[in-house]
Amino acid sequence: MGNGTSIGRVRGLGAAKHGTHHWLLQRFTAVGNLVLLLWLGISLMLLPNFSFPTVSEWIAGPVPATAMALLIISSFWHARLGMQVMLEDYIHGANRVAAIIALNLVAFAGAAFGLFCVIRLALGGA
Amino acid sequence: MFISILHRVTGNGLAVVGLAVLVWWLGALAGGVQAYASFSEHASSWYGMIVLVGISWAFFNHMASGIRHLVMDIGAGYELGTNKTWSILCPAIAIVLTAAFWAVLLA
Numbered sequence: 001m002g003n004g005t006s007i008g009r010v011r012g013l014g015a016a017k018h019g020t021h022h023w024l025l026q027r028f029t030a031v032g033n034l035v036l037l038l039w040l041g042i043s044l045m046l047l048p049n050f051s052f053p054t055v056s057e058w059i060a061g062p063v064p065a066t067a068m069a070l071l072i073i074s075s076f077w078h079a080r081l082g083m084q085v086m087l088e089d090y091i092h093g094a095n096r097v098a099a100i101i102a103l104n105l106v107a108f109a110g111a112a113f114g115l116f117c118v119i120r121l122a123l124g125g126a
Numbered sequence: 127m128f129i130s131i132l133h134r135v136t137g138n139g140l141a142v143v144g145l146a147v148l149v150w151w152l153g154a155l156a157g158g159v160q161a162y163a164s165f166s167e168h169a170s171s172w173y174g175m176i177v178l179v180g181i182s183w184a185f186f187n188h189m190a191s192g193i194r195h196l197v198m199d200i201g202a203g204y205e206l207g208t209n210k211t212w213s214i215l216c217p218a219i220a221i222v223l224t225a226a227f228w229a230v231l232l233a
Contacts, residue, residue, distance in 0.1 A: 045230045052162045056155050079141035086138055114149050117156035
């Protein structure tokens with residue numbers, strides 16, 4: 001790489017062919033986020049207060065716990081895809097690869113921690 | 127142009143700050159009464175309120191321009207007048223929804 005014309009370099013490398021998949025998943029998770037975050041917003045508005053007993057009892061219910069778990073998956077997935085696009089626009093070369101690896105680690109770690117918390121709350125560990 | 131930049135800024139802001147606060151909130155809930163009290167203290171402070179209002183505004187803004195994107199994905203709304211109208215309405219809708227959300231929360 002690094003020699004020849006621009007088109008020659010592109011022919012040698014080719015597209016990753018993952019663009020459409022990424023684009024579609026960004027839309028699927030967007031719709032998921034729309035539904036789930038509106039659910040969270042309305043739920044917060046309906047809660048009588050934000051004291052520990054009220055909130056922890058609410059989130060331990062089967063429907064809120066399931067919705068929150070889905071919200072964590074959908075929002076972290078959407079964030080990971082969106083931040084990847086941002087990183088690809090502004091960072092180049094080896095730093096880009098490092099940044100995307102870091103992004104994936106943080107996104108999966110954050111989602112895993114969130115899911116663990118919801119499971120713990122739902123199963124009465126707290 | 128401005129709407130596009132705002133969509134990216136609010137999206138990445140939500141990804142970093144919004145998800146961090148969400149995870150902190152859930153972690154504090156799972157951690158127990160003391161951890162939740164610490165979260166509540168920060169969340170209800172003046173700087174906490176700025177962050178929370180900011181997150182809710184970023185969400186409603188990203189939601190409005192995101193729905194605009196979904197409509198444009200199906201090939202609609204590209205007429206100059208329509209496009210301009212919604213590009214102005216999106217941030218306005220976001221501010222109205224943010225105000226309404228907090229009006230209900232603080233009521």
